Structures are given as C-alpha cells and as structure tokens.
Amino acid sequence: MASSASSIDTSSARIKKGVAPLRAGQGYSFVLRRLHSLSGIVPIGAFLIEHFISNSEASKGVQAYNDQVKFLTSLPFVHVLEWVFIFLPLLYHGIYGLYIWYKGDSNVGEYPWSGNWLYTSQRWTGIIAFIYIAYHVIDLRFLGVHLMGGGYQNAFSKVWFDFQSPWTIAFYVIGIVAASWHFAYGVWLFAAKWGLTTGDNARRKFGYVCTALALVLIGIGLWTITGFVRTPAAQVPWVEHD
Amino acid sequence: MANSKTVIFKIKRQQTPESKPYWEEFELQYRPGMNVTSALMDIAANPVTRQGKPTTPVTYDSNCLEEICGSCAMLINGQAKMACSALVANLKQPITLEPFSKFPIVRDLAVDRSVLFENLKGVKAWVPVDGTYDLGTGPRQSSEMQEEAYPLSNCISCCCCMEACPQFNDKTGFVGAATIAQVRLFNSHPTGKALKTERLKALMGDGGIQECGYAQNCVEICPKELPLTKSIADVGGQVMWQAVKDFFRT
Numbered sequence: 001m002a003s004s005a006s007s008i009d010t011s012s013a014r015i016k017k018g019v020a021p022l023r024a025g026q027g028y029s030f031v032l033r034r035l036h037s038l039s040g041i042v043p044i045g046a047f048l049i050e051h052f053i054s055n056s057e058a059s060k061g062v063q064a065y066n067d068q069v070k071f072l073t074s075l076p077f078v079h080v081l082e083w084v085f086i087f088l089p090l091l092y093h094g095i096y097g098l099y100i101w102y103k104g105d106s107n108v109g110e111y112p113w114s115g116n117w118l119y120t121s122q123r124w125t126g127i128i129a130f131i132y133i134a135y136h137v138i139d140l141r142f143l144g145v146h147l148m149g150g151g152y153q154n155a156f157s158k159v160w161f162d163f164q165s166p167w168t169i170a171f172y173v174i175g176i177v178a179a180s181w182h183f184a185y186g187v188w189l190f191a192a193k194w195g196l197t198t199g200d201n202a203r204r205k206f207g208y209v210c211t212a213l214a215l216v217l218i219g220i221g222l223w224t225i226t227g228f229v230r231t232p233a234a235q236v237p238w239v240e241h242d
Numbered sequence: 243m244a245n246s247k248t249v250i251f252k253i254k255r256q257q258t259p260e261s262k263p264y265w266e267e268f269e270l271q272y273r274p275g276m277n278v279t280s281a282l283m284d285i286a287a288n289p290v291t292r293q294g295k296p297t298t299p300v301t302y303d304s305n306c307l308e309e310i311c312g313s314c315a316m317l318i319n320g321q322a323k324m325a326c327s328a329l330v331a332n333l334k335q336p337i338t339l340e341p342f343s344k345f346p347i348v349r350d351l352a353v354d355r356s357v358l359f360e361n362l363k364g365v366k367a368w369v370p371v372d373g374t375y376d377l378g379t380g381p382r383q384s385s386e387m388q389e390e391a392y393p394l395s396n397c398i399s400c401c402c403c404m405e406a407c408p409q410f411n412d413k414t415g416f417v418g419a420a421t422i423a424q425v426r427l428f429n430s431h432p433t434g435k436a437l438k439t440e441r442l443k444a445l446m447g448d449g450g451i452q453e454c455g456y457a458q459n460c461v462e463i464c465p466k467e468l469p470l471t472k473s474i475a476d477v478g479g480q481v482m483w484q485a486v487k488d489f490f491r492t
Contacts, residue, residue: 018346019410021417030448030451104411113462115462116457196479200471
C-alpha cells in the first residue's frame with residue numbers, strides 16, 4: 001500500500017520534469033534580449049532604411065549610383081562607422097537571434113493563428129535574412145574589387161555583373177523580402193513588447209503602419225534591382241576582377 | 243427510445259509519472275449537452291474500452307464543472323482547453339484527450355501545475371496587508387480602475403496560456419502570460435503597488451517577460467478571455483521604465 005501510494009505522490013519531485021519557475025531577478029537575459037530587440041531598430045533598421053534609399057539611386061543610372069557610393073565611402077571614420085553601426089550590431093542581432101530561434105518551439109500545427117504564424121515567420125525571415133546578408137556583405141564588401149578608398153566608380157559595375165545571373169537576382173529578391181518583412185514586424189514587436197502600443201486598437205493600427213513599411217521597403221528594393229537590370233551593358237564600365 | 247448515436251474518445255494514459263504512455267479508446271452513448279468532463283464521468287462509471295477490455299477509470303483533475311476552478315485543463319484534439327466547457331457536440335471525432343505536454347504528469351490526464359504557483363510567489367502576486375495591527379480599509383478605487391482590474395482577476399490558473407505558448411518550455415523557463423497579467427493586476431492595486439518595484443525586478447530575471455515572443459496564442463486560448471497581450475505590453479513598458487531607472491539612478 002505504502003509503495004503504491006508513493007509511486008503517485010509527486011510532492012518530492014515537484015516541477016522536476018516540467019518547465020523551471022521564474023528565476024526572479026537573476027541573470028542577464030533581460031538585458032541581452034532587450035538589446036537584441038533594440039539593435040534591430042537602431043542601428044540595424046536605421047541603416048537598412050538608409051541602405052535602401054541610397055541603393056535606389058541605381059534607378060537613376062550609373063553615375064548617380066557611383067556618386068552616392070562616393071559620398072558614403074568618403075564619410076569620416078568610415079571604417080569605425082561600419083564596424084560599430086553595421087557589422088557588430090548585425091553579428092550580435094544575428095547570432096543572438098539564432099539562439100532565440102533555438103529556444104522557441106513553434107506550434108503553428110496545433111495553434112494555426114495569425115499571431116502564431118507571424119511568430120514563426122519572424123524566425124524564418126530572420127534566418128533567411130541572416131544568410132542573405134552574410135553572402136551580400138562578404139560578396140560586395142570584402143570580395144572582388146574594393147569600393148573603399150576611391151574605388152567608388154566601380155560600384156554600379158560590381159553589382160551589375162553580379163546580376164547577370166538570374167539566380168543572384170532571385171536570391172536578392174528573397175533576401176529583400178525577408179529582411180523588409182523581418183524589420184517591419186520587428187518594429188511592430190518592439191512597440192508591443194516595450195509597452196508603446198499597449199491597447200488592442202493601437203496594436204492593430206500600428207500593424208497597418210508596419211505592413212505599409214514592409215511593402216514600401218520591398219517596393220524600393222525591387223525598384224532598385226530593376227535599375228540594375230534595365231541598364232544596358234554598353235553603359236556599364238568594365239571592372240577588373242581580382 | 244434508444245439513441246444509437248455514440249462518441250469515440252481516444253485517451254492518452256500513463257500509470258505513473260515515470261511509466262510509458264499508451265492510448266485507449268472508448269465508445270460512449272451520446273447525450274445532449276455532453277461535455278468532456280461528463281464523458282470522463284461516464285467512463286469512470288463503466289471503465290471498459292471500445293474493444294471490450296476492462297480498464298481503470300481515467301484520472302483527471304476537475305472540481306467546479308463550470309469553468310471557474312481551472313483544474314480540468316487538458317489537450318482536447320491537440321489544443322489546450324477546459325474539459326468542463328468543451329462540448330462534445332462542438333468537437334471533431336474521434337475526440338483525443340491528452341495531458342498537458344509541458345507539465346509533469348501525475349497520472350493519465352492529471353498534471354502538476356505548481357510551476358504557476360511558484361511563479362506567482364516569485365512575483366509576489368498578492369496585496370501586502372499582513373501586519374501586527376489593523377491597517378483599516380484600503381484606498382477607494384475608481385470605477386475605471388475596477389473595470390481594468392476585474393478581467394485580470396478572472397484568471398483561473400488553468401495554465402492554458404502557458405501550454406499554448408511557443409516560448410514556454412525547458413529552454414526558456416518562461417514565466418508565462420498568467421503571471422504577467424497578475425503583476426499588472428497587483429501593480430494597479432492602490433495597496434498592491436507597494437510591491438511594484440519588487441515585482442518588476444523579479445520579471446527581469448531569467449525566464450522573465452523578455453522571453454515573450456508575442457505569438458499571442460495566450461490571448462486566443464484563454465478560456466476566461468483575459469487581456470493577456472495587453473497585459474504583457476503594459477507590464478513590458480513598466481519593466482522597461484524600471485530598468486531605465488535602475489540603470490541611470492543606481
């Protein structure tokens with residue numbers, strides 16, 4: 001009798017196999033997670049908008065695009081700027097984002113609701129954007145002809161030659177859509193989680209704003225791609241590849 | 243007049259917290275107004291499987307039978323629901339019943355949900371009125387405050403919001419929406435807000451409010467329709483202000 005009673009008595013093993021209770025006031029995950037959220041808006045999101053606007057100069061032709069690159073690459077402390085405001089935040093946001101993805105258990109199969117789909121899509125667009133941005137930065141910033149230190153006149157040509165492959169264009173379209181969506185929904189999440197849009201109405205209305213933001217960014221991105229694709233080879237200066 | 247309409251239940255059973263789970267099927271006579279709890283009572287009255295094999299009655303938690311005690315939460319057709327308010331007529335058959343997947347199993351459909359109690363203690367989800375002398379009546383609350391607080395006080399601690407949350411798991415140890423809603427309730431209480439700072443600092447701990455991924459399953463699944471996403475946003479703002487104050491003023 002005693003043994004059968006003890007076999008269903010869970011008092012000694014409470015919460016042993018379940019989820020751990022709150023570690024009230026302990027650890028650093030709050031700061032790391034909020035920093036992850038913030039870094040997606042500033043500086044990464046701010047740079048994303050700047051980057052889309054700058055690149056849209058491609059729709060005005062080779063000279064306008066190269067002039068924009070000249071302006072950006074001639075900013076004072078440009079290497080400090082790009083590491084502090086672009087590369088390091090991207091690395092932090094991307095790597096900590098992978099950790100966040102690993103810790104979540106998507107369950108859209110059981111609970112197929114719009115918020116849950118957006119939760120899952122934020123993880124998928126994040127990983128797609130991370131892979132795309134890694135390729136994009138390595139390919140255009142670190143490989144091939146260098147655009148820093150007076151190499152700006154090769155900028156348009158460098159991208160144009162890349163876009164000779166339809167696979168590259170397809171990858172860019174996927175990357176632009178994923179990054180735009182991830183950023184816009186990230187802004188919505190930021191407003192909700194940091195307590196800016198507490199009411200249901202406020203969150204719904206801000207949802208429209210963020211959807212518009214995503215569509216505008218995607219529109220600018222695709223317009224920029226057509227800027228390169230529409231430019232005939234005769235107008236594009238030849239670039240010596242390494 | 244004999245009613246030949248029957249209902250089939252597939253129930254995931256487990257004898258002890260450590261033993262292997264297995265499935266049993268039951269075929270019950272349908273009765274108008276039948277719900278999952280009454281079906282489990284029917285099985286207890288005649289514990290024989292669909293195959294005619296005698297078995298033990300299914301263990302499950304229940305008490306009030308009117309969706310107010312919060313004890314009969316389980317996975318019904320894969321979703322977290324209260325068994326007492328889950329009408330058989332509204333469910334797709336065969337109806338599958340499983341224990342909550344993220345809580346230690348006691349036996350069959352009964353799980354140990356004491357993690358919520360631990361979390362509520364962790365955030366001091368109470369109004370501090372204990373003392374050595376009579377503190378008298380508390381401050382009056384406006385009707386606006388009452389209207390904000392009442393829906394939050396409807397929480398029945400069923401843990402559906404935690405079970406349905408993609409972030410509530412072993413890897414995060416997330417505190418869950420129910421506890422965050424109670425922080426909002428007690429922080430808004432004129433006497434309860436004496437512990438506001440302690441509650442907010444507790445929620446900054448590992449597994450705290452930052453683990454919310456805003457999938458919003460909590461607010462969809464909540465049987466008492468608590469404003470859970472609004473509470474997470476509101477308390478999220480409170481925690482941020484606390485963090486900013488801590489950072490710049492200490």
